[in-house]
Amino acid sequence: MLKKNIVFVAQSLDGYIAGPDGALDWLHAIPNPTQEDMGFLALMDEVDAVVMGRTTFETVCGFDGPWPYQKPVYVLSSSLSALPAKAKEHASLLSGSPVEVLAQIHAEGYHALYMDGGRTVQDFLRADLIDELRITTIPVLLGGGFPLFGTLQQRMAFSHSRTKVYLGEVVQSHYVRNRIL
């Protein structure tokens, strides 16, 4: 099966995935009366596993509502030796470099991966292991917080594949890594 690592993430207009003190309320500031999923369910159909860092995992565990992922979840952590008992029904723990982590996940038979969480996205981008970026921009300037992108040693070109506006306010663009340029 084709190996593919897809980032699907929401950012503020100024490029933060969380505001000062980790604030996430702005993600739900746009009224969504039709429960528009903004491409999340289509993504879930395309991937066979989800990869995220410990911070994101703990955030997701704290959300109200049913467990959001219908696919196996891998949690990356260099500090945890085991996941809390309650979390084990949802996820397994992995550690190592991005290359090592991917090798383990591929060995378990999962190849199309949804990469989530700020630190994870930055680490995998630095290793040039991201094939697609699907970025949803919420029209607010947060003025500070945790940035989606970190520093890189070299430029990385992408090709735009599609843009869609949801709810009249939220712009989602998909980009594919262009390693030829």
Next chain:
Amino acid sequence: MLKKNIVFVAQSLDGYIAGPDGALDWLHAIPNPTQEDMGFLALMDEVDAVVMGRTTFETVCGFDGPWPYQKPVYVLSSSLSALPAKAKEHASLLSGSPVEVLAQIHAEGYHALYMDGGRTVQDFLRADLIDELRITTIPVLLGGGFPLFGTLQQRMAFSHSRTKVYLGEVVQSHYVRNRIL
């Protein structure tokens, strides 16, 4: 006449307006055989003057080709006492806080303004004096450089007004400041 300050600027996917060492070549990385102006001429029709910082002014003066602005240009600088003689045909010099600068420009009869340059945009945003953001995103991660947005003391909500994809690769979104939320 309606007072309005419009930012029209290109950024990388990771939010830089210039790469490390001020690199700007990536702005022209997407082939543009039809000389698509990407909304620049429409903007020029909407504004009656252009406001930019000294760094941007010097950059524009170094561009090949004819002078790009068909409207009066104000250059903001706290260090220059006069513009170089050659530049005076294109621009006048102003200094002061964003509020003071605007008062001077309005007093000269110009009210719809195109705000350009990184430092200028950040200073005017901090003073909540930007009414529209028109952001053109080029699909490249630069990994470092001069960021479009700086830190803010408080959130600022915007409303999305339109998004257009140019040349299949370049996504331009327009946002209007929403001071009610």
